Amino acid sequence: MKKIVTIIVLTLVAVTMIVMSAIPTTMATDNKPAIVLKSQIPGDAQFGPLPPNATNEQKLLAIQGDFDIYSWNTFIALNWPPGPDGNGDPNKTIGQYGDNDTVWEHYRDVSDIFLAGGKKPSWNGPVTVPTQCKASYKPGMRILSQVGKTPTVLTDFSQPFNTGPLIDQNGNYTRYEILVNKPMFDYILQNTLYSKAGQKVFSGTVKFPCGVLNGAEGAIMVKSSWKVISAADKNRFHTQTVLVYSPASQNPKYPASCSTKLMGLVGLHIGHKTNSGAQWLWSTFEHVDNAPTEADVANKKFKSQYNYYNPKCSGQNCTPNVVPPRPWNPTKVSTFHSQVVRMNMFKGNEFAFESAAARNSDALKLLLGVNQNSVWQNYELISTMWPTNTGQCMATPGDPLGTPAPNFLANTTLETYIQGMVPNVSSNCIECHNNATMTTPVPSDFTYILQRAQ
Amino acid sequence: MTTNAPPSEATVQAFADMSAALTGFQSSFIRPFLDPVNLSGTFYEFAVAQVGQSMMDALMSAFATLSSQSPPISPQQIADSLLEVTSATPSNQAQLCQAIVSMWYLGSWYPPPFQTDGLQQVISSQAYTKSLVWNLAQAHPMGFSPFTFGYWSQAPASLETFGVNTGNGGGQ
Numbered sequence: 001m002k003k004i005v006t007i008i009v010l011t012l013v014a015v016t017m018i019v020m021s022a023i024p025t026t027m028a029t030d031n032k033p034a035i036v037l038k039s040q041i042p043g044d045a046q047f048g049p050l051p052p053n054a055t056n057e058q059k060l061l062a063i064q065g066d067f068d069i070y071s072w073n074t075f076i077a078l079n080w081p082p083g084p085d086g087n088g089d090p091n092k093t094i095g096q097y098g099d100n101d102t103v104w105e106h107y108r109d110v111s112d113i114f115l116a117g118g119k120k121p122s123w124n125g126p127v128t129v130p131t132q133c134k135a136s137y138k139p140g141m142r143i144l145s146q147v148g149k150t151p152t153v154l155t156d157f158s159q160p161f162n163t164g165p166l167i168d169q170n171g172n173y174t175r176y177e178i179l180v181n182k183p184m185f186d187y188i189l190q191n192t193l194y195s196k197a198g199q200k201v202f203s204g205t206v207k208f209p210c211g212v213l214n215g216a217e218g219a220i221m222v223k224s225s226w227k228v229i230s231a232a233d234k235n236r237f238h239t240q241t242v243l244v245y246s247p248a249s250q251n252p253k254y255p256a257s258c259s260t261k262l263m264g265l266v267g268l269h270i271g272h273k274t275n276s277g278a279q280w281l282w283s284t285f286e287h288v289d290n291a292p293t294e295a296d297v298a299n300k301k302f303k304s305q306y307n308y309y310n311p312k313c314s315g316q317n318c319t320p321n322v323v324p325p326r327p328w329n330p331t332k333v334s335t336f337h338s339q340v341v342r343m344n345m346f347k348g349n350e351f352a353f354e355s356a357a358a359r360n361s362d363a364l365k366l367l368l369g370v371n372q373n374s375v376w377q378n379y380e381l382i383s384t385m386w387p388t389n390t391g392q393c394m395a396t397p398g399d400p401l402g403t404p405a406p407n408f409l410a411n412t413t414l415e416t417y418i419q420g421m422v423p424n425v426s427s428n429c430i431e432c433h434n435n436a437t438m439t440t441p442v443p444s445d446f447t448y449i450l451q452r453a454q
Numbered sequence: 455m456t457t458n459a460p461p462s463e464a465t466v467q468a469f470a471d472m473s474a475a476l477t478g479f480q481s482s483f484i485r486p487f488l489d490p491v492n493l494s495g496t497f498y499e500f501a502v503a504q505v506g507q508s509m510m511d512a513l514m515s516a517f518a519t520l521s522s523q524s525p526p527i528s529p530q531q532i533a534d535s536l537l538e539v540t541s542a543t544p545s546n547q548a549q550l551c552q553a554i555v556s557m558w559y560l561g562s563w564y565p566p567p568f569q570t571d572g573l574q575q576v577i578s579s580q581a582y583t584k585s586l587v588w589n590l591a592q593a594h595p596m597g598f599s600p601f602t603f604g605y606w607s608q609a610p611a612s613l614e615t616f617g618v619n620t621g622n623g624g625g626q
Contacts, residue, residue, distance in 0.1 A: 349490055406490060
């Protein structure tokens, strides 16, 4: 009997050791920052030592690496399974059961902050449920209504600069949502910036809180993009069964409608104001099947299928990154399918590409170490935009943009039509958001959401 | 443009130091510690493609000699010497210096008189938006502003914060 118990105990120890070694919790070496499987949202980026006698390119590569590590740690923490308080539950692990509920999905949706009549919102208040969705709505269910990321009612139907919607290879419109974390919500609440009336009497400078390294997180905005998926594709996406709402439209004319859909996450854009990023740090992630790169197209190196590109496209509508022809009707399946290509926006900033590739490889190992079937293995960091010239939680006078690196950055699901390298026209998170104001002509600290106040 | 290997870090830094003396801007502004735009490298390579490596090497050598003098002379004196400000008929090398000053201030290449086949051209979109004339004016170019809405209602930040060397050696 004693021998059997000993064998069982030894077997259990051996199995435990195998499981533990298969789940590395850190890839840290020395004191350099590293991607880690932790539920704690990093308050800021951590910087490792620069190589001695480094060239400009080497310095940028090293620091870009630190910011990309910060981005992955943020992605991991934001997509961590939440506990009852909404924060990441340290007793669980991202992707341990393949997919999981996430921390950021419990943030406050902007449509529940800027309420009709300028009513005061609350962090745990009721969700705004459109009439057409009420029959299908169940508590805790999410409602996706935006057909573009631009947070103004008039341009809900298009991406930035009113360029247009994004339609997947099945003819379904991509949907978007914007959520904010508690520190950002609290700042809006405390300064009555949730209403036009409150903004009108606000006399100071809008200054959201900055995150602190090894301390509190700052203001965080999360923009996500979703596509309708079939049950067969569920194991490749982070999914949610949500209510997809389309408000009524006059041109083209269609009534408001709401339906329950299985949606897969295709893009995640995270803006976080931190001490090292007074202009905010902009981390952008995408599903790995979204679109081929410019180089892939030139070399005809394709995957069998993409979310937003058809390798076998022929005839009309094969020109990449073209805005869908009007009329735009998200309530119908479109015959037009967006043909999206990721343009190379890192010319002269090749360090950004090199750094993201290395960090993606590191993160993939960690995520697969948790579970070979983790849906999170199907997401990749495109890059992190950060200011190279900035003060502690404040911009440097004379250089309010902080000379961002890389110079340009786009998420193909959120800025499909403004990819490129032309200043003030092509996608640059910091440059664009620097133009944001409230409903009054007062700068709103790199966020457009305050324009939603009623 | 030639397709030669990019210039070394030391070469770009030396070109930035010379450009700082010629323009009256701070060297740390012309070539910041972290420089994702890298106008120094772009301008160096552009100028070499226009006038040839040997002419650029000769100019850089002249700058190295002036900047290593003992006792040291000021950036203003170095600029005056390279630009041959007292000469009514500046040499080709001094004309190249003038073209480099124009390149930094206006983001464009204005061919020096000796470059008879040269074309006037904007060097790049970044060269346009980051040309020094806007910093000197504490303003911004048409079509691109780094400032937030309503900036015009406030006094601009100081010239120093715009990178201008207002100490010994600036303001020419």
